[in-house]
Amino acid sequence: MSASSTGAVAAVRLIATREIATRLRTKAFKVGTALMLLIAVGGGIALSLIVDHQSSPTTPSTTAVVASGLSAAQEAAITETGSRLGSPVTITEASAEEARARIDTEKAAVAVIVDRGAVTVYSRSDLSDGLQATIRGGLQAAQVQAALAAAHVDPRALAAASAVSVERANDAPDREVGERIVIAMVGLILLTYAIMQAGPAVSTGVIEEKSSRIVEILLATVRPGQLMAGKIIGIGLVSLLQLVLIGAAALITTVATGLLTLPTLALSTAAIALVGFILGYLFFAALFAAAGSMVSRIEDSAGTVLPVTMFAFVSVYSGLFVVLNPGTALAGYLTWIPPFSISTVPIRIALGELTLLGAVGPTLLMAAATAGSIWVAARIYRHSVLYSGAKISWGRALRMR
Incomplete structure (x- = not known):
């Protein structure tokens, strides 16, 4: 079987299927998913008990x-x-x-x-x-x-003549704001978990294939870009499956306990958060794949993988800054700067500072940045995946032919 006979799509699908099958059978996936499901369900129940306890009125002593x-x-x-x-x-x-x-x-x-x-x-x-x-x-x-x-x-x-009546036009918006913030923050946590788990898994997989010479066998049948794409898609689908299971468990628990009522705007926030997750994962997974291709041993990966990890961490947690400082000018700037927008856009929508229409521009800009990240990473991966020896720098990897 060759790349010309199977076609690019079939080659990518073959690599992705291989990654999915391999990782679904691992003990780490099974134990990690079970543990996260337990945390999601238990955390939702505990949070509902805390909220009910705090909201229940206490009878004052006489x-x-x-x-x-x-x-x-x-x-x-x-x-x-x-x-x-x-x-x-x-x-x-x-x-x-x-x-x-x-x-x-x-x-x-x-x-x-x-x-x-x-x-x-x-x-x-x-x-x-x-x-x-x-x-x-x-x-x-x-x-x-x-x-x-x-x-x-x-x-x-x-x-009666001096009585003052205080009324709320509608209590639902305030509740929806809280629910949208909860959904956005949960999405932020899940995005952090996915990137910090799946991203290093991509780089580790690339390094292991290089050190065991398996990559040379694979590149005899598929192209480097197809190999990188299949690995990213396969690991990403496994992570997405894990997030769907955890998110569904958390959602069912919070709805059943009355913490969420799933208003339309909250679902819109969840949809934006999902788009941010997909773009953010592709953006950083490509960089992690490039970082892994520049070294031949796991022991040498810190110098190349750590900068990507720190960049991902800061980018994702910029959403927390927006929650704590929603009215600052920096929050508005971060909305338009990829990849910070993957976390700031859902949070600002949840806070009511950004409309769904206003999120289109930052999302398109993030999509363009993701495409650029994939192009740069593919160039580095193609040049350095067969390189054997001491680790190379990002600049040298880009200049290699």
């Missing part, structure tokens, strides 16, 4: 108050103020001496004693801010009501 000399209006005002401020109280009547005795014997927490118009609050320890606000606010409210009654003003009519 404070026992002993009163001496308070009027019925003052007691009612203090009780109503406590309920409104979230510091409920129960008031019982007693004499001044008995009120102090209850505090001394810890049968009550607070005593409010009125003697000839002067109000004294008696307790064994410092009062909380909420309880202080309840007592002071209640007494002031009672004084205001008495003054209004003396002026023949109906307190209820005055309250």
Whole structure:
């Protein structure tokens, strides 16, 4: 079988199928996928429990108050103020001496004693801010009501005339923003995982084939570009399968627990994130393949593979900068600079700072950059994949004939 008889597409498919079959049978793929599925499902359940716990209202404890000399209006005002401020109280009547005795014997927490118009609050320890606000606010409210009654003003009519209504036009957009951010951040995490796992796998596979001389046998039947393309596509499809399984598990878990409702815009964000993943993977996988072709041993790969790894890491995590600093000018610039756009575009769409139409330009620019990366990597791979000896630099690899 030769490249001329099978055709370029068939040759690439043959190499990709070989990579897929080889990697699906590895223990690393099976164990890694199972572990990530467990993390996705367990993490979704744990997050839902945390959110439910934080969102469930807690019942405030009621404070026992002993009163001496308070009027019925003052007691009612203090009780109503406590309920409104979230510091409920129960008031019982007693004499001044008995009120102090209850505090001394810890049968009550607070005593409010009125003697000839002067109000004294008696307790064994410092009062909380909420309880202080309840007592002071209640007494002031009672004084205001008495003054209004003396002026023949109906307190209820005055309250109704000065009432302020606060309404939200629609609560759904705020929820959708949160859900879009969650989807974009999950996509960012999965993209990081895929590039950091699949990218080095491409370079390692290239180096292993060079060191074992298998590449010489393969290049007898296929061209270097076809070999590189098949390897990238095969490993990429395995990584995509893994991401689909993990993403589906996380999605089913979060929908089942009520964390996500999958609004239309959130699905659009997921689609943009998927496009970014494909372009980002192709961009960096090509560079990883080129880096692997420039060395003959795994031990010598650090100098060529590490710069690509760091470049990928910084590019992907630029999306985190956008989340923390969404309004900066740098966030807008990163949207248009490949490959930073693969993470910043979905995040900015999730934050509502970029429309789907506005994402077309950066996506097309990233596609062009990906094509350029593949062309450069193919040139390096073609020149250096059969090279044996000490590692060569990127500049020399580009100049080789």
